[in-house]
Amino acid sequence: MNKPLSPTTSRYMPTDSPQSASGAPVAVKSLSNNHTRRQFLKSTLQTTGVAALGLSAKTYGYTAKEVQDFFVDGQMQRNVSQWELDTPALCVDLDILEANINTMQSTTRRNGIASRPHAKTHKCPIIARLQLDTGSVGICTAKVGEAKVMFEHGIEEIMMTTTNVTPTKIKRAMELSRINTSFIHATDSMSNARLLSEAAQAFNITAPVVVDIDPGGHRTGITPGESALMLAQLIDSLPGLSLRGLLCYDGGSQHVQGFAARRDQTLGRLAAATATYDLFQASGLSTEIFSGGGTGTYNIDHNIRGLTDVQVGSYLFMDTQYLAIGGENDNSVYSDFGASLTILTTVLNDQYEGRCTTDAGAKACTINQPWPQVKGEQGMSYTSGSDEFGTLRYEANASRTYRTGEKLELIVSHCDPVVNLYNHLYAIRGETVEAIWPIAARGMST
Amino acid sequence: MNKPLSPTTSRYMPTDSPQSASGAPVAVKSLSNNHTRRQFLKSTLQTTGVAALGLSAKTYGYTAKEVQDFFVDGQMQRNVSQWELDTPALCVDLDILEANINTMQSTTRRNGIASRPHAKTHKCPIIARLQLDTGSVGICTAKVGEAKVMFEHGIEEIMMTTTNVTPTKIKRAMELSRINTSFIHATDSMSNARLLSEAAQAFNITAPVVVDIDPGGHRTGITPGESALMLAQLIDSLPGLSLRGLLCYDGGSQHVQGFAARRDQTLGRLAAATATYDLFQASGLSTEIFSGGGTGTYNIDHNIRGLTDVQVGSYLFMDTQYLAIGGENDNSVYSDFGASLTILTTVLNDQYEGRCTTDAGAKACTINQPWPQVKGEQGMSYTSGSDEFGTLRYEANASRTYRTGEKLELIVSHCDPVVNLYNHLYAIRGETVEAIWPIAARGMST
Numbered sequence: 023m024n025k026p027l028s029p030t031t032s033r034y035m036p037t038d039s040p041q042s043a044s045g046a047p048v049a050v051k052s053l054s055n056n057h058t059r060r061q062f063l064k065s066t067l068q069t070t071g072v073a074a075l076g077l078s079a080k081t082y083g084y085t086a087k088e089v090q091d092f093f094v095d096g097q098m099q100r101n102v103s104q105w106e107l108d109t110p111a112l113c114v115d116l117d118i119l120e121a122n123i124n125t126m127q128s129t130t131r132r133n134g135i136a137s138r139p140h141a142k143t144h145k146c147p148i149i150a151r152l153q154l155d156t157g158s159v160g161i162c163t164a165k166v167g168e169a170k171v172m173f174e175h176g177i178e179e180i181m182m183t184t185t186n187v188t189p190t191k192i193k194r195a196m197e198l199s200r201i202n203t204s205f206i207h208a209t210d211s212m213s214n215a216r217l218l219s220e221a222a223q224a225f226n227i228t229a230p231v232v233v234d235i236d237p238g239g240h241r242t243g244i245t246p247g248e249s250a251l252m253l254a255q256l257i258d259s260l261p262g263l264s265l266r267g268l269l270c271y272d273g274g275s276q277h278v279q280g281f282a283a284r285r286d287q288t289l290g291r292l293a294a295a296t297a298t299y300d301l302f303q304a305s306g307l308s309t310e311i312f313s314g315g316g317t318g319t320y321n322i323d324h325n326i327r328g329l330t331d332v333q334v335g336s337y338l339f340m341d342t343q344y345l346a347i348g349g350e351n352d353n354s355v356y357s358d359f360g361a362s363l364t365i366l367t368t369v370l371n372d373q374y375e376g377r378c379t380t381d382a383g384a385k386a387c388t389i390n391q392p393w394p395q396v397k398g399e400q401g402m403s404y405t406s407g408s409d410e411f412g413t414l415r416y417e418a419n420a421s422r423t424y425r426t427g428e429k430l431e432l433i434v435s436h437c438d439p440v441v442n443l444y445n446h447l448y449a450i451r452g453e454t455v456e457a458i459w460p461i462a463a464r465g466m467s468t
Numbered sequence: 469m470n471k472p473l474s475p476t477t478s479r480y481m482p483t484d485s486p487q488s489a490s491g492a493p494v495a496v497k498s499l500s501n502n503h504t505r506r507q508f509l510k511s512t513l514q515t516t517g518v519a520a521l522g523l524s525a526k527t528y529g530y531t532a533k534e535v536q537d538f539f540v541d542g543q544m545q546r547n548v549s550q551w552e553l554d555t556p557a558l559c560v561d562l563d564i565l566e567a568n569i570n571t572m573q574s575t576t577r578r579n580g581i582a583s584r585p586h587a588k589t590h591k592c593p594i595i596a597r598l599q600l601d602t603g604s605v606g607i608c609t610a611k612v613g614e615a616k617v618m619f620e621h622g623i624e625e626i627m628m629t630t631t632n633v634t635p636t637k638i639k640r641a642m643e644l645s646r647i648n649t650s651f652i653h654a655t656d657s658m659s660n661a662r663l664l665s666e667a668a669q670a671f672n673i674t675a676p677v678v679v680d681i682d683p684g685g686h687r688t689g690i691t692p693g694e695s696a697l698m699l700a701q702l703i704d705s706l707p708g709l710s711l712r713g714l715l716c717y718d719g720g721s722q723h724v725q726g727f728a729a730r731r732d733q734t735l736g737r738l739a740a741a742t743a744t745y746d747l748f749q750a751s752g753l754s755t756e757i758f759s760g761g762g763t764g765t766y767n768i769d770h771n772i773r774g775l776t777d778v779q780v781g782s783y784l785f786m787d788t789q790y791l792a793i794g795g796e797n798d799n800s801v802y803s804d805f806g807a808s809l810t811i812l813t814t815v816l817n818d819q820y821e822g823r824c825t826t827d828a829g830a831k832a833c834t835i836n837q838p839w840p841q842v843k844g845e846q847g848m849s850y851t852s853g854s855d856e857f858g859t860l861r862y863e864a865n866a867s868r869t870y871r872t873g874e875k876l877e878l879i880v881s882h883c884d885p886v887v888n889l890y891n892h893l894y895a896i897r898g899e900t901v902e903a904i905w906p907i908a909a910r911g912m913s914t
Contacts, residue, residue, distance in 0.1 A: 108636045108914045142856065164856045184827075184856065187816055187873045190554045210817060211872065240820035241857055273854070370633055371656060374686035381630075385888050386913050389835060408719070409884050410588065410610045410630065411687055426657065427633045438855050442831050443888070445911050465891050465910075467832050468554045 104366060104450045105429055110386035111366040112444040113431070114459075116451045118362035119149075119338060125359060126320060126337050127157045133324035136331040138162055138181065138313055143335030143438050145463035146447060147175030154179065160204075162313075162333050166194045167466030173202050175462060181206040181313070183269060183333065185214055185234060185242065191468075196221045199229045206266060206311070210234040210244045215257050222262030231263045232311055235270040235298055237291045243270065246294035251301045258307055267311030268302065270295035271333055276318035277343060281350045285322045288315075292326045299328040318347055321358070339363035339437040342392040364397055364431040365440070366448075367412060369424045378424050380404075380412035382432065386443065387412065390436035397431040404432060546904060550812060550896045551875055556832035557812040558890040559877070560905075562897045564808035565595075565784060571805060572766065572783050573603045579770035582777040584608055584627065584759055589781030589884050591909035592893060593621030600625065606650075608759075608779050612640045613912030619648050621908060627652040627759070629715060629779065631660055631680060631688065637914075642667045645675045652712055652757070656680040656690045661703050668708030677709045678757055681716040681744055683737045689716065692740035697747045704753055713757030714748065716741035717779055722764035723789060727796045731768045734761075738772045745774040764793055767804070785809035785883040788838040810843055810877040811886070812894075813858060815870045824870050826850075826858035828878065832889065833858065836882035843877040850878060 104113055130137045139153045142164040150161050150172055160179030163169040169180045185208050186195045199205045199222065207229055209215045215231070222229040233254050236243030244250050250268070257265045275288035292314060302309050315323035315332035323332050336344050340361040349356040367382035387394050387406035394404050394412075401420035406412045414430075416423060424430060434440045441447070442464055449457040550559055576583045585599045588610040596607050596618055606625035609615040615626045631654050632641045645651045645668070653675055655661045661677070668675040679700050682689030690696050696714070703711045721734035738760060748755050761769035761778035769778050782790050786807040795802040813828035833840050833852035840850045840858075847866035852858045860876075862869060870876060880886045887893070888910055895903040 106636075108634070108640075110913050185816060188554070188814055190552075191814075194554075211819065214872070236820075240823065241825050241854065241859070242817045244819065368634055368637075370631060371688045373657065373690065374682075377686065379687050381913075384834075384885050388830075408687065413687070426660070439830050443911065443913070465889060467556050467827075467889070 102455050104448065104453050104455055107366055107448060107455065109366050109368040109429060110382040111448055112441065112446075113364050113366055113448045113450050114339065115360075115362045115364070116449050116456060118360040119449075122337050122340070122359040122362060123152065123156055126334060129321055130324075130332060131157065133321070135324045135329060137320075137334055138331040139338075140164070140183070140316075140333045140335035141168055141172055141177075141180075141463065143441065144338060145171075145441055145461045145466070146459050147172055147177055147462050148457075148459045149338065150175075150177045159331055160206075163463075165466055165468060166191055166198065167468050168463040169205065170194070170198055171463040171466055173198060173205070178202055178204045180204065181232065181269075181311070182208050183234070183271060183313075184208060185210045186218075187214060189217075192217055192221045196225045196227070196229065200225050200227055203227070204230075206230045206232060208232050208234045208269060209253070209257070210236075210242060212253055212256050215253060215260060215263065219257075219260035219262035227262070228264045229262060230266045231257050232266050232313070233257065233268045235268055235295045237270050237272040237274070237295065237314075239272075239274045241273070246270070246298040247301070250298045251305065251307075254302055254307050255305065265308045267309045267313075267330075268295070268298065269311070269313040269333075270298075271314055271316065272319070273316065276316040277347050278318070279346070280348050280353055284318055284347065288319045288322060289325060292323075292329075296327050296329075303328070317344060317359070318356075321350065336437050339434070339441075341434045341437040341440075342395055343390065343436050345433075346392060361397070361433045363434050363437050363440070365394065365434060366429055366431055369414075369426050369428050369430070370411070372424060372426045377413060377415045378426075380414060380430070381410075382406060382412045383408045383410045385409055387432065388435060388439045388443070390439065392435060394432035394435050397433050399430075406435075546901050548901050550894065550899050550901055553812055553894060553901065555812050555814040555875060556828040557894055558887070558892075559810050559812055559894045559896050560785065561806075561808045561810070562895050562902060564806040565895075568783050568786070568805040568808060569598065569602055572780060575767055576770075576778060577603065579767070581770045581775060583766075583780055584777040585784075586610070586629070586762075586779045586781035587614055587618055587623075587626075587909065589887065590784060591617075591887055591907045591912070592905050593618055593623055593908055594903075594905045595784065596621075596623045605777055606652075609909075611912055611914060612637055612644065613914050614909040615651065616640070616644055617909040617912055619644060619651070624648055624650045626650065627678065627715075627757070628654055629680070629717060629759075630654060631656045632664075633660060635663075638663055638667045642671045642673070642675065646671050646673055649673070650676075652676045652678060654678050654680045654715060655699070655703070656682075656688060658699055658702055661699060661706060661709065665703075665706035665708035673708070674710045675708060676712045677703050678712050678759070679703065679714045681714055681741045683716050683718040683720070683741065683760075685718075685720045687719070692716075692744040693747070696744045697751065697753075700748055700753050701751065711754045713755045713759075713776075714741070714744065715757070715759040715779075716744075717760055717762065718765070719762065722762040723793050724764070725792070726794050726799055730764055730793065734765045734768055735771060738769075738775075742773050742775075749774070763790060763805070764802075767796060782883050785880070785887075787880045787883040787886075788841055789836065789882050791879075792838060807843070807879045809880050809883050809886070811840065811880060812875055812877055815860075815872050815874050815876070816857070818870060818872045823859060823861045824872075826860060826876070827856075828852060828858045829854045829856045831855055833878065834881060834885045834889070836885065838881060840878035840881050843879050845876070852881075 136159040138160045140162040162181050162183050164184050186192050234243040235246050257263045272288050272291050278284040278287050312328045312330045317334045317336040320332050320334050337359045340359050347356050349358050365382050367380040369378045371379040383406050399421045401417040403415050447459045448455050582605040584606045586608040608627050608629045610630050632638050680689040681692050703709045718734050724730040724733050758774045758776045763780045763782040766778050766780050783805045786805050793802050795804050811828050813826040815824045817825040829852050845867045847863040849861050893905045894901050
């Protein structure tokens, strides 16, 4: 699996005086000198793998900043083997990604609900487009900044799952609403609903809103039942707002170990949300949207009466945290979805017994646990507790050892915060880099 | 300390049809329409606080990307109160930062050594310039990407502390060496030294190199003593390389609790490096650089014979991890440096007893522990284990409680990976935003 370390002199040639393998100078084209911006953008679009995914290229108007991000030291790293990539590199296996999307779309369709995937996981407009074009009814975002980036890349069906509470954020959200009438706001208090309505009126718009219901974790959301009903009635009466339904994200149940325990917990916790849904219905209020669920409960949530869609995110990529929860058919490994997201890392030091050091530490992997797993290998453990370096330790039954300069692939610990560390994602088919996708909403935490 | 939540209608006005407080339309200037690029860059330079720090503005040639990063939704957020900032926001208190720099420079000078601060901590060229202009002999970087960004922003005296092992990285490092002859490479093996020399020859340069010595953690570096001496002799003999000395970073001792224990551990572990220094000297090899130490041992390391400088990083910002280790004069708190780096966060939900939820979770704070501390308050605990949300829990003696929309300031858990999450840093004087500094090397993990 590893690229042999066989440097040749030509690898080291300065880029402004290249030589052929025989040592003779060769002609080179500088992209920046010989391509017009139009030609360049066109070629960029052709090379992003959009066509390969059956999507329309016109949606992908990259900003100048993103075009810059495609380049690593002035060179487009496409059509090379993934083992040639500079590391640490965040990679997604396209075959596995597409299979995961297919599983989610077909399962939710079969169960009579839809998916409204959460873009907080991927922060990547190309993936959002892929989700929408394969049947998702919209995407979710946790932050206004994420929603704005998605919209700037042609994604319109966006629902924010977080309540915006400050004047600054409400203003930014309403500015987005003004140019994207599909954008849906969340709210969880009467005072906030009044602020939203006031802001929407100032913008001369009617903003779609859903009520965020607390599933019992007391993190966000209003208490289900009468409180939620009163909030919905207020929204329905306010001049700047248009009630669209409710959301109840049971984050605390997603990682419950074992399918049966997970099912029982989430169905129990969502009972109050369902009762609230009934109250909305009995009062003639909109329940067009009743959104909930996640990757851990995607094949359970359709049992919740009235639920329309699941806010799944991690199913795209998977990670060691989700693999550990067990699935309906296999209680030891959650195998419904494949681990498509990996970090490619290089061994920097092999001089010490029983271990080696790599270039992927906490800044490349986070310190979430279970720690990253070396893909395809057994009998070794990886830790990324050090900021700059990863540590690989061999057990007695290690399937192999590594030499300095060799590369290995890590299944990530927790996909969301890992993706948020990288500017781009290498989209791999087989072992070849098919595209480089900007993680355009990376760091959009406001 | 908190900005009252008092939205007015004018706050919500769309930016393209602003009104005065009286409701009458007012004239606005669109920066992009009314400023030439030259005027704009000039005004940007004037507003970055560079002058306020006594630095020459000419060093700060911002790229178009960075200029863009100064803006948050098209608006320069300068000269406002920090409590007006959209959140989560990474802030640095300039008075504390400057005092920390002064303490480091005066202590190392008094002890007859120098500082060579590690840019992996701040990733910010403006701070690197501040360090160099106040007496640091250079900066360190962990990655070629960091070094390249620093050089592009006018920082020349750079030493890489990580060995580059792949052809790709060695080529990138030598490309930097070709345009920046001050750039110093690290190596920790004979085979790597040969690769470096071969690459340097291909670029027709002589690259300065230091030997990286393992302090005993077996993470990186060559074994001190004869092995290190042989490596140094090889470097000295190779045509493409020029030996400049050695480095030995004792990362494992920096957070040892208690000054005496920390001193004894690091002096013990560095003894072998000192013996190696003696071997270099006896063999007539260069010991111009003998770099080590860090924030936890900055006032201990001068006791190591031959040591020239300390690779300090966290002293700028501090964090809950360093505050906990205790100092020479106070074993309970490491008070040599002040906590200048904070995350400003907003309360999103106050509806549930004994707690509130904020907008700064793992993607804004990391999950390092000890958890962030609420600045200036007692009797409350903060956790950032959830990706998007922080949880503040009140104890019986809580000094206050918060309402939805109010803001609070967090002392960060571990400064390096926190800085690596943000695109810019708000530089605060008193409670006013004096400058916005791009974290230009954020995410430069390759």
